[in-house]
Amino acid sequence: xxxxxxxxxxxxxxxxxxxxxxxxxxxxxxxxxxxxxxxxxxxxxxxxxxxxxxxxxxxxxxxxxxxxxxxxxxxxxxxxxxxxxxxxxxxxxxxxxxxxxxxxxxxxxxxxxxxxxxxxxxxxxxxxxxxxxxxxxxxxxxxxxxxxxxxxxxxxxxxxxxxxxxxxxxxxxxxxxxxxxxxxxxxxxxxxxxxxxxxxxxxxxxxxxxxxxxxxxxxxxxxxxxxxxxxxxxxxxxxxxxxxxxxxxxxxxxxxxxxxxxxxxxxxxxxxxxxxxxxxxxxxxxxxxxxxxxxxxxxxxxxxxxxxxxxxxxxxxxxxxxxxxxxxxxxxxxxxxxxxxxxxxxxxxxxxxxxxxxxxxxxxxxxxxxxxxxxxxxxxxxxxxxxxxxxxxxxxxxxxxxxxxxxxxxxxxxxxxxxxxxxxxxxxxxxxxxxxxxxxxxxxxxxxx
Amino acid sequence: xxxxxxxxxxxxxxxxxxxxxxxxxxxxxxxxxxxxxxxxxxxxxxxxxxxxxxxxxxxxxxxxxxxxxxxxxxxxxxxxxxxxxxxxxxxxxxxxxxxxxxxxxxxxxxxxxxxxxxxxxxxxxxxxxxxxxxxxxxxxxxxxxxxxxxxxxxxxxxxxxxxxxxxxxxxxxxxxxxxxxxxxxxxxxxxxxxxxxxxxxxxxxxxxxxxxxxxxxxxxxxxxxxxxxxxxxxxxxxxxxxxxxxxxxxxxxxxxxxxxxxxxxxxxxxxxxxxxxxxxxxxxxxxxxxxxxxxxxxxxxxxxxxxxxxxxxxxxxxxxxxxxxxxxxxxxxxxxxxxxxxxxxxxxxxxxxxxxxxxxxxxxxxxxxxxxxxxxxxxxxxxxxxxxxxxxxxxxxxxxxxxxxxxxxxxxxxxxxxxxxxxxxxxxxxxxxxxxxxxxxxxxxxxxx
Numbered sequence: 001x002x003x004x005x006x007x008x009x010x011x012x013x014x015x016x017x018x019x020x021x022x023x024x025x026x027x028x029x030x031x032x033x034x035x036x037x038x039x040x041x042x043x044x045x046x047x048x049x050x051x052x053x054x055x056x057x058x059x060x061x062x063x064x065x066x067x068x069x070x071x072x073x074x075x076x077x078x079x080x081x082x083x084x085x086x087x088x089x090x091x092x093x094x095x096x097x098x099x100x101x102x103x104x105x106x107x108x109x110x111x112x113x114x115x116x117x118x119x120x121x122x123x124x125x126x127x128x129x130x131x132x133x134x135x136x137x138x139x140x141x142x143x144x145x146x147x148x149x150x151x152x153x154x155x156x157x158x159x160x161x162x163x164x165x166x167x168x169x170x171x172x173x174x175x176x177x178x179x180x181x182x183x184x185x186x187x188x189x190x191x192x193x194x195x196x197x198x199x200x201x202x203x204x205x206x207x208x209x210x211x212x213x214x215x216x217x218x219x220x221x222x223x224x225x226x227x228x229x230x231x232x233x234x235x236x237x238x239x240x241x242x243x244x245x246x247x248x249x250x251x252x253x254x255x256x257x258x259x260x261x262x263x264x265x266x267x268x269x270x271x272x273x274x275x276x277x278x279x280x281x282x283x284x285x286x287x288x289x290x291x292x293x294x295x296x297x298x299x300x301x302x303x304x305x306x307x308x309x310x311x312x313x314x315x316x317x318x319x320x321x322x323x324x325x326x327x328x329x330x331x332x333x334x335x336x337x338x339x340x341x342x343x344x345x346x347x348x349x350x351x352x353x354x355x356x357x358x359x360x361x362x363x364x365x366x367x368x369x370x371x372x373x374x375x376x377x378x379x380x381x382x383x384x385x386x387x388x389x390x391x392x393x394x395x396x397x398x399x400x401x402x403x404x405x406x407x408x409x410x411x412x413x414x415x416x417x418x419x420x421x422x423x424x425x426x427x428x429x430x431x432x433x434x435x436x437x438x439x440x441x442x443x444x445x446x447x448x449x
Numbered sequence: 450x451x452x453x454x455x456x457x458x459x460x461x462x463x464x465x466x467x468x469x470x471x472x473x474x475x476x477x478x479x480x481x482x483x484x485x486x487x488x489x490x491x492x493x494x495x496x497x498x499x500x501x502x503x504x505x506x507x508x509x510x511x512x513x514x515x516x517x518x519x520x521x522x523x524x525x526x527x528x529x530x531x532x533x534x535x536x537x538x539x540x541x542x543x544x545x546x547x548x549x550x551x552x553x554x555x556x557x558x559x560x561x562x563x564x565x566x567x568x569x570x571x572x573x574x575x576x577x578x579x580x581x582x583x584x585x586x587x588x589x590x591x592x593x594x595x596x597x598x599x600x601x602x603x604x605x606x607x608x609x610x611x612x613x614x615x616x617x618x619x620x621x622x623x624x625x626x627x628x629x630x631x632x633x634x635x636x637x638x639x640x641x642x643x644x645x646x647x648x649x650x651x652x653x654x655x656x657x658x659x660x661x662x663x664x665x666x667x668x669x670x671x672x673x674x675x676x677x678x679x680x681x682x683x684x685x686x687x688x689x690x691x692x693x694x695x696x697x698x699x700x701x702x703x704x705x706x707x708x709x710x711x712x713x714x715x716x717x718x719x720x721x722x723x724x725x726x727x728x729x730x731x732x733x734x735x736x737x738x739x740x741x742x743x744x745x746x747x748x749x750x751x752x753x754x755x756x757x758x759x760x761x762x763x764x765x766x767x768x769x770x771x772x773x774x775x776x777x778x779x780x781x782x783x784x785x786x787x788x789x790x791x792x793x794x795x796x797x798x799x800x801x802x803x804x805x806x807x808x809x810x811x812x813x814x815x816x817x818x819x820x821x822x823x824x825x826x827x828x829x830x831x832x833x834x835x836x837x838x839x840x841x842x843x844x845x846x847x848x849x850x851x852x853x854x855x856x857x858x859x860x861x862x863x864x865x866x867x868x869x870x871x872x873x874x875x876x877x878x879x880x881x882x883x884x885x886x887x888x889x890x891x892x893x894x895x896x897x898x
Contacts, residue, residue, distance in 0.1 A: 248794045248795075328773055405854050
C-alpha cells in the first residue's frame with residue numbers, strides 16, 4: 001500500500017484538487033493521503049500559511065484580525081464552492097480559523113505552531129469531505145488520532161520513536177485516511193510543527209509507520225533534475241536515485257526534499273517517488289535503497305558556492321601524531337562545523353561553508369594554527385564552490401574521474417582540490433566560485449549529452 | 450663554499466678513494482668532507498659497520514674478539530697499503546679498534562654507539578692522511594672539535610640547536626676538513642650515533658652550520674630517479690627537485706635520503722645535490738627550496754604498498770559536529786598514526802600504513818566505531834597502495850589530473866580513492882596493491898615518455 005503526499009501547489013485550487021482526486025482514485029493502494037495547506041494559485045497569490053502568519057502577528061500584537069480571518073476563510077470557501085461541497089464543511093473551517101483568536105496569548109509556547117498548523121489541518125478536512133462527496137470512502141484523521149507524537153520543540157518538532165507503533169495501527173482502517181501534514185502533538189496535547197518541508201516529514205513518518213510499499217511525494221515538477229535548471233536548459237529528470245545519492249545532491253545545492261523528510265523513510269527502508277501532480281503519467285524520480293539498474297553511473301551533477309578552505313603547511317607534518325585531530329579540535333572549540341579534509345604529506349586543508357566563519361573566528365583559527373600547531377604557513381581561501389558528481393555505481397567503474405577531469409580541463413577549469421571518498425557515491429571537486437556554472441555545464445555535457 | 454659527503458660505497462677501496470680525491474681536488478670550494486665507514490666492495494663483501502656490530506656482540510657476550518679485530522684492521526690496512534700510506538696511520542687505526550675491547554661494559558649506555566662510530570671515525574683519519582699525502586691541505590677533525598653536540602639518545606641522537614654557532618666557527622679553518630659522519634658527542638662527552646642514514650645527517654648539519662652554498666651528497670647513482678628502477682627500466686634522473694617534492698617522494702617509497710638528513714639543510718635554506726662518485730660529470734639531482742624552471746610540472750612518480758583504509762558510513766554524518774575529530778581521537782588513543790582522510794558526505798575513510806595496526810587494534814577500532822560513533826557501516830580494507838604524482842608546478846596547471854586519471858583508466862586501473870591537497874605538491878591515488886606497478890608504469894609513460 002502507498003502513502004501519497006501532496007504539496008501546496010497541488011492543492012491550491014479546485015482544478016488542482018480534481019487532479020489529486022483522480023490520482024488517489026486511480027490506484028486503490030493509495031490509502032494514506034498527507035496534505036499541505038493550499039499554496040499559491042499564481043505568482044502573485046498568497047499561501048494560506050503566510051496569511052496565517054500575518055493573522056498570528058496581528059492577534060499577538062493586539063491588532064484587528066477580522067480582515068485576515070476573512071481572507072483565509074474565503075480562500076477555503078472559493079475551493080469548497082467550486083467543488084460544490086456543502087456549507088457544513090466551510091462553516092467548520094470558519095469556526096476553527098476564528099477560534100484561533102481566542103487562544104491564550106501568554107504562557108502559550110505553541111501558539112505560533114497552532115496558528116500555522118490550521119492551514120494543513122483545515123485543508124485535510126476539506127479534502128476528506130471532497131473525496132467523500134466524489135464517492136471515495138475517505139476520512140479525515142487528526143495527527144493526535146493518527147499517533148504522530150512529537151518532542152516539545154516549537155517549529156522544530158521531532159517524532160518520538162514510540163509513535164511508530166501507534167501509527168502502525170492505522171493499517172486497521174479500511175477507508176482512505178486524509179492526514180494533515182506539518183505537525184504533530186506533544187505528550188501534553190499541544191500542536192507542534194516540524195521544521196521546513198514539514199508535510200514531507202509527515203508523509204515520510206506515516207510511510208515508515210504503516211510500512212508502506214511506496215511513499216509518493218507529489219510536487220509540481222517531473223521529479224528531480226540531473227542538474228540545476230537555472231544552469232542547464234531542460235535538464236533530464238533522474239529516473240532512479242538512492243537515498244545516499246539524494247543526500248549528496250542535497251548537500252551540494254539540490255533542494256527537493258530536506259534530510260528530515262528522508263530519514264524516516266530511509267530508516268524504514270521505504271522507497272519514495274517524486275512525481276508531478278500536473279503530469280502524473282511521468283514516472284518521476286524514484287528514491288530507493290539500492291539501484292535496480294547498475295548501468296547508470298552518474299545520476300546527477302550538483303554545485304554549491306560559499307565554501308572556504310583553511311590551508312596549512314608544515315614541514316614533517318605527517319610525522320606529527322595528532323596534528324589533524326588538534327586542528328579539528330580548534331574548529332570544534334570555536335563551534336565550527338567542517339566538511340572535508342584533503343591532505344598532502346606536509347599539507348592539510350579543511351573545507352567548510354563560509355557561514356561557519358566570521359572575521360573574528362578566522363583570526364582565532366589562524367592564531368591557533370600559528371601559535372599552537374606551529375604551522376609554517378596558514379591561509380584562509382574564500383569564494384570556493386564545490387561540484388559533486390553523484391552516482392553510487394561509479395564505485396569500481398574505471399574512467400569516471402578521467403572523463404570528469406578531462407572535461408573540466410578542456411573547459412579551462414582549474415581544479416583546486418579533489419576528494420573522492422571510499423564509498424565513491426560521489427566525486428567532489430573544489431573550484432573557484434566564478435567557474436562553478438561553467439564546471440557544471442562541462443560535466444553535464446560530458447555525462448548526459 | 451661546499452660541504453661534500455661520501456657514502457660507504459664511495460669509500461670502499463683505494464680505487465674509490467682516488468675518485469673521491471679527484472672530486473675534492475677538482476673544486477677548491479669543496480672545503481668540508483663528511484665520510485661514512487668503508488662500504489662493500491662487492492655484493493659478497495661485509496660493511497665495516499656490520500663487522501663492528503659483530504665485534505660489539507662478541508665483546509659484550511665475553512667471546513673471543515681477536516678475529517673480528519683482525520678483520521676490521523685488515524680491512525683498513527688493505528686500503529692504506531694500496532694507497533701507499535705510511536704505517537703510522539694504520540697503527541693508529543689498529544690501536545683504536547683494539548681499544549674498543551677495553552671500554553667498560555656495565556653502566557655504559559653508549560658502548561654500542563662507540564663501537565659503531567669507530568667505522569666512520571677511523572675512515573676519516575685515513576682519508577685525511579691520504580689527502581695530505583696527495584698534497585692537499587687537509588685535516589681530520591673529531592665531531593667534538595667540530596661542535597657536533599647531540600642529545601643523549603643512543604642510536605637516535607638529535608643535534609642540539611646550540612651546536613650551530615660552534616659549527617659555524619669551522620669557517621675559520623683554511624684546510625679541507627675531513628669529518629666522520631654518523632655521530633656526535635653528548636654534553637657528557639659520550640659518542641652518540643644518529644639514526645639510519647647518519648652520515649647524510651652529519652653532512653646536512655655541517656652544511657647548515659657553516660652556511661654552505663651547496664651540500665653535495667655523493668652516492669653510487671646518477672641522482673634521484675623519476676620512478677623506481679625496479680619498475681621502470683632506466684628511468685631518467687630528476688634534474689631538480691624541491692625539498693617539498695623530495696618529502697612527498699620519500700613518503701611514497703623513494704629512499705635516497707631520510708627526513709632527518711633533509712631537515713637541517715632545509716631549515717638552513719641550503720640547496721643540496723645528489724651526485725654519483727663513479728660518474729661525477731653527471732649533474733645529478735639538485736634539491737632546492739624553489740624551482741628555477743617552472744615548466745617542469747611532474748618531477749616523479751612514487752608508489753608504496755602496505756596501506757589500509759578504515760571506511761565508515763553513517764547517514765547524516767556530515768551534520769554531526771565532531772565526528773571526524775572523535776574518529777581521529779580513537780586512533781590517537783590507540784597510538785595509531787594516520788595519513789589521509791578522504792571524505793564524502795556520509796562517508797569517511799582514513800588511510801594509514803598497515804604496520805600501524807594489529808588484529809587486536811583493528812577489533813578495537815571497529816568496536817569503537819560501532820559502539821561509540823554508531824556508524825552504519827565500518828570496514829578495514831587491506832592491501833592498498835598509494836601512488837603519488839609529485840610536482841610543485843602542477844599547482845594551477847590545468848590538466849595534470851585529467852592526464853593521470855585518463856592514463857590509469859586506459860590501463861584498466863581502478864582508482865579506489867583520490868586526494869589532492871590544497872598545495873598541489875602532489876596528487877595521491879589509492880589503488881589495489883596488485884595494480885601498483887601497472888599504475889606507476891602507466892603514469893611514467895604518460896608523463897615522461
